Amino acid sequence: MSHDPNCIFCKIAEGKIPSKKVHEDDEILAFHDIHPWAPVHFLIIPKAHITSMAHVEDSHAALLGKMMALVPKLAKQEGCRPYPEGGFRLVCNTGGDGGQEVPHLHFHVIGGPRPWLKG
Numbered sequence: 496m497s498h499d500p501n502c503i504f505c506k507i508a509e510g511k512i513p514s515k516k517v518h519e520d521d522e523i524l525a526f527h528d529i530h531p532w533a534p535v536h537f538l539i540i541p542k543a544h545i546t547s548m549a550h551v552e553d554s555h556a557a558l559l560g561k562m563m564a565l566v567p568k569l570a571k572q573e574g575c576r577p578y579p580e581g582g583f584r585l586v587c588n589t590g591g592d593g594g595q596e597v598p599h600l601h602f603h604v605i606g607g608p609r610p611w612l613k614g
Contacts, residue, residue: 496543504599508542517569523562525569525604534607535573535583539565545600548589566604575606582606 498505506512507526514526517537525539539562545551551559570583583606588594 499544499599502544502597502599504540504597504601505544508540517573518565522558523565525565528603532603533605533609535570535575536603536605537569537573538601538603539569540599540601546598547595547600548587551600562602566602570604570606573604573606 498509503512507514508524514524517525517527518539519525522542523539524542525537528536528538541555541558541562543558545555566583566585567578571577575581575583583604586603586605587601588596588603
């Protein structure tokens with residue numbers, strides 16, 4: 496498994512930097528965002544260093560499929576209401592123009608009540 500010694504997410508995946516974990520297995524780590532945008536906001540990352548979605552190769556297909564299958568389970572576990580009344584957002588910022596701040600592939604899972612909406 497490849498790691499970038501200067502990557503903060505690689506350091507989190509290796510346990511060198513603490514995180515509030517949502518899920519962990521041999522290939523994937525999910526943890527709470529340190530600056531959440533919503534009541535539910537966590538990140539899901541591959542433990543192997545993949546710089547961005549632009550760097551995904553065919554060999555990563557099974558890993559990404561596993562990550563996507565985990566998202567709805569973890570979203571519900573963390574407090575998102577079930578679809579269709581509830582739901583969540585899945586965001587993958589890619590590159591500078593896409594708003595990516597950490598050069599390690601990651602997906603934001605964001606959900607929960609949206610207080611800015613009138614109800």
